[in-house]
Amino acid sequence: MRTKIKDLKNPPKGFQEIIGKEVTIKGWVRTVRNQKTFTFIEVNDGSTLSNFQVIADPEIPNYQKLAEQLTTGTSVSIEGAIVESPGKGQAVEMQAKSIQIIGSCDVENYPLQKKRHSFEFLRSIAHLRPRTNTLGAVARVRSALAYATHKFFQEKGFIYVQTPVITASDCEGAGELFRVSTLDPEKAPRNEQGGIDYSKDFFERPAFLTVSGQLNGEIFALSHSDIYTFGPTFRAENSNTSRHLAEFWMVEPEMAFCDLDMDMDNAEAYVKFLLQYLMDNCQEDLEFFDKFISKGLIDRLKLIIETSFERASYTYAMRILEKSGERFDYPVRWGLDLQSEHERYLSEKYFNKPVFITDYPKEIKPFYMRLNDDEKTVANMDLLFPKIGEIIGGSQREERHGYLKERMKEAKMNLDDYWWYMELREYGTAPHAGYGLGFERMVQFATGVENIRDVIAFPRYPGKAEF
Amino acid sequence: MRTKIKDLKNPPKGFQEIIGKEVTIKGWVRTVRNQKTFTFIEVNDGSTLSNFQVIADPEIPNYQKLAEQLTTGTSVSIEGAIVESPGKGQAVEMQAKSIQIIGSCDVENYPLQKKRHSFEFLRSIAHLRPRTNTLGAVARVRSALAYATHKFFQEKGFIYVQTPVITASDCEGAGELFRVSTLDPEKAPRNEQGGIDYSKDFFERPAFLTVSGQLNGEIFALSHSDIYTFGPTFRAENSNTSRHLAEFWMVEPEMAFCDLDMDMDNAEAYVKFLLQYLMDNCQEDLEFFDKFISKGLIDRLKLIIETSFERASYTYAMRILEKSGERFDYPVRWGLDLQSEHERYLSEKYFNKPVFITDYPKEIKPFYMRLNDDEKTVANMDLLFPKIGEIIGGSQREERHGYLKERMKEAKMNLDDYWWYMELREYGTAPHAGYGLGFERMVQFATGVENIRDVIAFPRYPGKAEF
Numbered sequence: 001m002r003t004k005i006k007d008l009k010n011p012p013k014g015f016q017e018i019i020g021k022e023v024t025i026k027g028w029v030r031t032v033r034n035q036k037t038f039t040f041i042e043v044n045d046g047s048t049l050s051n052f053q054v055i056a057d058p059e060i061p062n063y064q065k066l067a068e069q070l071t072t073g074t075s076v077s078i079e080g081a082i083v084e085s086p087g088k089g090q091a092v093e094m095q096a097k098s099i100q101i102i103g104s105c106d107v108e109n110y111p112l113q114k115k116r117h118s119f120e121f122l123r124s125i126a127h128l129r130p131r132t133n134t135l136g137a138v139a140r141v142r143s144a145l146a147y148a149t150h151k152f153f154q155e156k157g158f159i160y161v162q163t164p165v166i167t168a169s170d171c172e173g174a175g176e177l178f179r180v181s182t183l184d185p186e187k188a189p190r191n192e193q194g195g196i197d198y199s200k201d202f203f204e205r206p207a208f209l210t211v212s213g214q215l216n217g218e219i220f221a222l223s224h225s226d227i228y229t230f231g232p233t234f235r236a237e238n239s240n241t242s243r244h245l246a247e248f249w250m251v252e253p254e255m256a257f258c259d260l261d262m263d264m265d266n267a268e269a270y271v272k273f274l275l276q277y278l279m280d281n282c283q284e285d286l287e288f289f290d291k292f293i294s295k296g297l298i299d300r301l302k303l304i305i306e307t308s309f310e311r312a313s314y315t316y317a318m319r320i321l322e323k324s325g326e327r328f329d330y331p332v333r334w335g336l337d338l339q340s341e342h343e344r345y346l347s348e349k350y351f352n353k354p355v356f357i358t359d360y361p362k363e364i365k366p367f368y369m370r371l372n373d374d375e376k377t378v379a380n381m382d383l384l385f386p387k388i389g390e391i392i393g394g395s396q397r398e399e400r401h402g403y404l405k406e407r408m409k410e411a412k413m414n415l416d417d418y419w420w421y422m423e424l425r426e427y428g429t430a431p432h433a434g435y436g437l438g439f440e441r442m443v444q445f446a447t448g449v450e451n452i453r454d455v456i457a458f459p460r461y462p463g464k465a466e467f
Numbered sequence: 468m469r470t471k472i473k474d475l476k477n478p479p480k481g482f483q484e485i486i487g488k489e490v491t492i493k494g495w496v497r498t499v500r501n502q503k504t505f506t507f508i509e510v511n512d513g514s515t516l517s518n519f520q521v522i523a524d525p526e527i528p529n530y531q532k533l534a535e536q537l538t539t540g541t542s543v544s545i546e547g548a549i550v551e552s553p554g555k556g557q558a559v560e561m562q563a564k565s566i567q568i569i570g571s572c573d574v575e576n577y578p579l580q581k582k583r584h585s586f587e588f589l590r591s592i593a594h595l596r597p598r599t600n601t602l603g604a605v606a607r608v609r610s611a612l613a614y615a616t617h618k619f620f621q622e623k624g625f626i627y628v629q630t631p632v633i634t635a636s637d638c639e640g641a642g643e644l645f646r647v648s649t650l651d652p653e654k655a656p657r658n659e660q661g662g663i664d665y666s667k668d669f670f671e672r673p674a675f676l677t678v679s680g681q682l683n684g685e686i687f688a689l690s691h692s693d694i695y696t697f698g699p700t701f702r703a704e705n706s707n708t709s710r711h712l713a714e715f716w717m718v719e720p721e722m723a724f725c726d727l728d729m730d731m732d733n734a735e736a737y738v739k740f741l742l743q744y745l746m747d748n749c750q751e752d753l754e755f756f757d758k759f760i761s762k763g764l765i766d767r768l769k770l771i772i773e774t775s776f777e778r779a780s781y782t783y784a785m786r787i788l789e790k791s792g793e794r795f796d797y798p799v800r801w802g803l804d805l806q807s808e809h810e811r812y813l814s815e816k817y818f819n820k821p822v823f824i825t826d827y828p829k830e831i832k833p834f835y836m837r838l839n840d841d842e843k844t845v846a847n848m849d850l851l852f853p854k855i856g857e858i859i860g861g862s863q864r865e866e867r868h869g870y871l872k873e874r875m876k877e878a879k880m881n882l883d884d885y886w887w888y889m890e891l892r893e894y895g896t897a898p899h900a901g902y903g904l905g906f907e908r909m910v911q912f913a914t915g916v917e918n919i920r921d922v923i924a925f926p927r928y929p930g931k932a933e934f
Contacts, residue, residue: 002724004624004692026724027692028895045723046691047624075895077724102724103866103896110894127887128894130690139691143627150617157471157514160610164925165632165676165699166645166714168932178633178669180645180676182703185655185663196652202645202703202713203932209632209647216925216934223597224513224606225471225494231699232632236649236669246669247633256512257469257493257544257569399570420594420934427577427595428495428542429570458631458683465635465670467683467887 006047073105137285148277163213176236209234221254247460254434263433294448310355369395394435401425473514540572604752615744630680643703644675676701688721721901730900761915777822836862861902868892
């Protein structure tokens with residue numbers, strides 16, 4: 001039986017339970033230090049950030065040969081007794097009885113040498129980078145955030161709906177899309193007008209990768225009341241930045257009989273739950289990020305958990321910006337969208353805490369957002385975080401058939417494509433609201449990792465679909 | 468404050484806690500029965516299968532008008548007192564004090580009339596079918612199975628890895644793929660040879676929708692020991708059957724320092740955990756399926772939970788089939804693949820319980836499965852369920868560089884495309900194993916629903932990408 005290092009570093013029943021016990025650990029050698037009469041081996045198995053220290057002395061079989069073969073990256077199985085550690089940095093260590101080399105590691109060519117590697121270099125070896133401290137910790141934190149997401153919504157009685165990736169409709173009527181097809185592009189069939197004959201394609205029509213599960217989610221909100229989606233979404237924009245991915249994950253709750261205030265209440269509770277879950281379950285990884293990646297991280301997370309988020313209307317925010325005396329690069333005028341510099345001013349300087357900005361002018365927002373009684377603004381909200389900007393965007397949806405139709409016509413949309421979306425407003429419509437959280441943005445915030453390409457296992461962006 | 472019907476049907480602190488309380492429920496009218504002096508209204512809010520019964524009498528405001536407007540599908544908000552129910556079928560009901568119509572329902576055109584609709588018809592109204600008993604229950608069971616999946620693996624210390632949907636490699640080297648592109652198919656750029664110039668495409672190379680996250684998962688198993696994926700996967704096969712979807716979800720655990728036996732142990736424990744979780748959390752939905760969709764369902768689920776799964780080698784299974792005296796449509800001969808009729812005979816007639824068939828001939832299995840010492844078979848397993856056939860397929864992976872290379876050459880694969888997969892075998896390789904569970908197959912088994920198109924929210928298959 002193998003024992004995970006996590007259970008030795010943090011034994012469920014305390015250290016007294018494991019001291020003196022013989023166990024077997026399996027993992028990868030991180031470092032080897034040969035002393036005169038014995039050898040220190042640091043082993044990591046990915047279950048936890050910190051390595052487990054093993055002492056090997058000449059008593060163990062093949063000691064001499066092992067000393068040569070045990071290089072960084074080698075996979076090993078080590079049996080021995082757990083003893084109290086006289087050294088600093090760990091409570092217990094292992095006195096090895098036998099060491100078995102499972103897989104050697106070509107020390108000449110192994111790219112993960114014992115030094116700092118740039119994030120950029122690590123992206124080029126995405127098959128090995130999870131073995132580094134930083135990327136290894138990101139994977140654990142990301143997994144914990146995903147589980148906390150399910151836990152939060154399931155415990156509140158939300159139904160998880162897996163909405164489709166392949167779609168024939170385009171949620172926002174905007175943004176560039178990836179086309180999905182089985183036609184041979186070399187010799188695609190043509191119709192009588194000489195265009196591509198999509199009736200011969202797999203879905204007998206043009207098909208795309210989804211930009212959002214929201215419209216599908218609304219269907220289930222109007223049958224199951226409270227639902228959430230959590231799946232991959234796509235943007236084909238040619239954005240080569242540290243904030244954009246072509247493929248990323250979104251969490252999209254949708255609630256029936258829910259207005260914008262209740263929507264914000266849920267979003268605030270969700271975000272706090274996520275961060276509290278990390279505090280309770282990923283302390284070691286967070287401390288690592290705080291120390292080496294982003295100083296003050298844990299204090300920032302705590303502040304979010306403890307503070308009550310502000311709420312301010314777009315119109316009010318505009319007045320704040322106008323009176324700020326700041327010199328912004330982009331103009332501040334009612335009707336124009338907020339730029340990141342404005343968002344930063346509001347969340348970092350003016351409010352100095354998370355803030356929901358609500359009720360934007362309808363002209364700069366999508367068709368599905370509910371028109372307010374002023375007929376100028378819509379019932380939407382953007383949640384701005386200090387340092388990171390918009391982390392959540394949501395709205396109450398337009399549940400009134402007539403208003404929706406009007407908005408769709410204004411947006412010059414093809415109503416026939418949305419017959420089913422319109423019908424939801426004819427058969428027992430109900431006020432409903434929801435929001436979307438860009439999951440990678442949350443992983444960035446929770447770890448302090450700056451480039452979005454480093455918080456997803458295998459990033460997809462212009463020119464990159466390797467691994 | 469709104470109270471969910473689930474919490475009235477099954478109050479956390481018992482019925483005595485809620486009797487006499489005034490609450491507000493919100494949901495959709497299922498049926499209305501007008502009696503002489505009062506009206507029965509059945510309301511459903513999707514939180515639970517069964518409706519909540521409301522009694523309205525002429526005392527409440529607008530009683531006459533409401534009696535006309537309250538038709539099936541109407542969304543309502545009803546305030547009233549919880550009282551003990553004199554009728555059968557429910558412990559409590561509500562005496563309405565006021566009823567508010569939120570969204571009317573066009574009774575003439577509403578497709579969900581009070582009668583049985585065929586699954587086929589319901590597929591054509593995928594935006595309304597979650598409001599039916601059967602599809603509503605499927606959604607709740609599917610959500611519970613998804614959460615149980617996360618719970619099982621997370622509690623065992625597995626890391627959830629979200630592997631990419633867009634990929635430049637093709638896991639099995641087989642099966643038809645969906646192409647993903649941003650090139651305009653009407654006028655795609657050409658290279659000097661006259662072919663499509665993919666260097667101008669978004670990813671600067673041909674890109675596809677993934678058929679499996681396994682190869683990516685192996686990367687993380689070799690850094691974090693125990694991981695799982697759970698995401699959408701794709702097949703572009705033109706299969707218009709009740710067992711195939713173009714887009715479906717897969718659960719793929721991958722474990723380092725793990726052999727085939729441990730792999731099967733994990734798979735068996737996982738499946739049992741899923742079904743036990745349903746027994747504990749979805750009793751009402753399961754009873755509904757047992758009664759109306761698949762008689763004996765609950766007994767079948769119990770049998771799986773309680774029985775110990777069989778394990779038999781392919782070679783042994785072949786001998787059983789040869790000696791069976793059955794007349795099969797497909798030949799039975801060592802080296803040929805098992806057909807569904809063979810699988811059914813083994814799991815339903817011979818073993819009469821779930822059975823792992825292991826160690827198939829290498830010729831009929833993919834390159835990544837570990838070659839056994841006989842050099843004829845590989846260390847793989849298929850888990851066969853009575854009634855449903857293969858529900859899980861897995862294997863120990865070939866962790867030996869030389870053997871892997873040999874197998875890839877035999878399969879005429881382009882080794883350059885898999886440089887990173889090969890490198891995992893050069894840098895601290897370790898025995899590892901995993902499996903894939905077709906999530907929709909599990910939902911089918913757990914609900915007894917026959918057509919795979921009815922266990923996913925919005926099915927994708929040839930000719931269908933609507934909604």
